[in-house]
Amino acid sequence: MDLIDSYIYDLKSNLDQLSLAQIRRVITLLHSARLDNQQVFILGNGGSASTASHFVCDLGKNTRRADWPNFRVFGLTDNMPIFSAYANDEGYENVFALQLASYVRSNDIVIGISTSGNSPNVINAIELAREMGAKTVGLTGFDGGRLRSLVDFEIHVNSDCIEYVEDIHLMLEHLICKALRDFGQNMSMIEHQNGIEDLNLLYSLGRELSMEVPLSNLLHRILQLSLDNIGAVSGCILTLGENGEINEAAMAYAGEIHSYSTSYLEDTLQRGLAGWVVKNQRPALVASTLEDSRWLQRSWDSQNGSARSAVSVPIMNTDRVLGVLTLVHSQADKFTHHDLVLLAAVAVCASMITAKTRGNLGK
Numbered sequence: 001m002d003l004i005d006s007y008i009y010d011l012k013s014n015l016d017q018l019s020l021a022q023i024r025r026v027i028t029l030l031h032s033a034r035l036d037n038q039q040v041f042i043l044g045n046g047g048s049a050s051t052a053s054h055f056v057c058d059l060g061k062n063t064r065r066a067d068w069p070n071f072r073v074f075g076l077t078d079n080m081p082i083f084s085a086y087a088n089d090e091g092y093e094n095v096f097a098l099q100l101a102s103y104v105r106s107n108d109i110v111i112g113i114s115t116s117g118n119s120p121n122v123i124n125a126i127e128l129a130r131e132m133g134a135k136t137v138g139l140t141g142f143d144g145g146r147l148r149s150l151v152d153f154e155i156h157v158n159s160d161c162i163e164y165v166e167d168i169h170l171m172l173e174h175l176i177c178k179a180l181r182d183f184g185q186n187m188s189m190i191e192h193q194n195g196i197e198d199l200n201l202l203y204s205l206g207r208e209l210s211m212e213v214p215l216s217n218l219l220h221r222i223l224q225l226s227l228d229n230i231g232a233v234s235g236c237i238l239t240l241g242e243n244g245e246i247n248e249a250a251m252a253y254a255g256e257i258h259s260y261s262t263s264y265l266e267d268t269l270q271r272g273l274a275g276w277v278v279k280n281q282r283p284a285l286v287a288s289t290l291e292d293s294r295w296l297q298r299s300w301d302s303q304n305g306s307a308r309s310a311v312s313v314p315i316m317n318t319d320r321v322l323g324v325l326t327l328v329h330s331q332a333d334k335f336t337h338h339d340l341v342l343l344a345a346v347a348v349c350a351s352m353i354t355a356k357t358r359g360n361l362g363k
Contacts (some may be wrong), residue, residue, distance in 0.1 A: 022156075038107055038108050039072045039108040040110075043111070044112065051139075056078075104128070109134065110125065110134050115166060219250040227327065235252045236250070277324050315351045
């Protein structure tokens with residue numbers, strides 16, 4: 001195998017080792033930042049500085065959609081006068097932290113890119129971000145270095161070849177930005193197909209949920225809005241505690257929403273669709289409840305004999321599942337991927353607002 005073949009083969013091998021779950025979490029985190037008007041700061045050295053600048057450009061320009069807010073994204077590598085002034089007067093290890101100190105706020109996002117994970121100026125910036133209550137992301141290589149243990153989210157390239165790591169970091173920023181842009185495109189399609197006049201529905205939901213009301217009322221409202229806008233006939237929303245137990249639950253059926261005994265839903269969490277969503281931390285689309293093994297068959301399923309369709313999404317806060325939102329239609333093949341995207345957006349909004357106003361949903 002010559003050098004060219006070897007390089008391509010090894011690069012593919014490293015791509016295969018990426019954590020897709022971590023990539024999805026970063027995408028969800030950034031989409032939440034977009035909805036909540038949070039700032040995003042990106043930084044790195046050398047080749048990683050180039051990737052950081054590229055990331056800022058793509059996140060700021062290439063994700064724009066008329067139906068979503070623009071990203072408020074800033075690069076800390078590109079202003080050479082202030083960069084060199086801090087380096088000359090206060091040390092190269094402080095060039096990012098001192099810039100960040102002037103702007104970063106609680107719940108902003110700070111993304112540090114470092115192949116080794118040990119760049120002192122990246123480490124200092126991430127430590128300051130944590131002190132300020134910002135959420136932190138690391139794109140790393142090699143063994144992850146110190147950065148791995150500091151950040152809330154890490155996407156790690158398992159290679160000690162700097163070229164492979166930098167190649168994949170650049171690919172990751174493209175992937176993330178494309179996913180965020182396509183998410184907006186999918187939402188536009190939903191708006192047109194379902195006749196939703198304005199995606200301000202999600203912002204209205206956020207404003208409503210920010211009111212100080214009991215959690216049970218919030219669950220009822222989230223479930224009702226989801227039923228009304230996605231066309232389901234029944235559904236369920238449940239919240240989870242620190243150990244994965246069900247705290248509260250609400251179910252919709254026969255045109256009404258009821259608070260429900262958590263013990264009744266334990267089987268669903270252990271062996272059903274909600275449990276699959278929690279375990280895999282990803283949404284699920286069930287075309288037929290009679291044919292999908294993720295659906296827990298109840299006695300009335302066999303008695304009725306008719307297939308239904310379902311869609312279910314996790315309510316996430318960083319890397320923890322706070323709850324599950326599930327909708328059901330009385331006929332098979334009624335939900336589409338566009339319905340899944342809209343329900344995921346509702347879940348993001350619900351998680352963001354409830355986490356901000358009263359701590360983690362489900363506590």
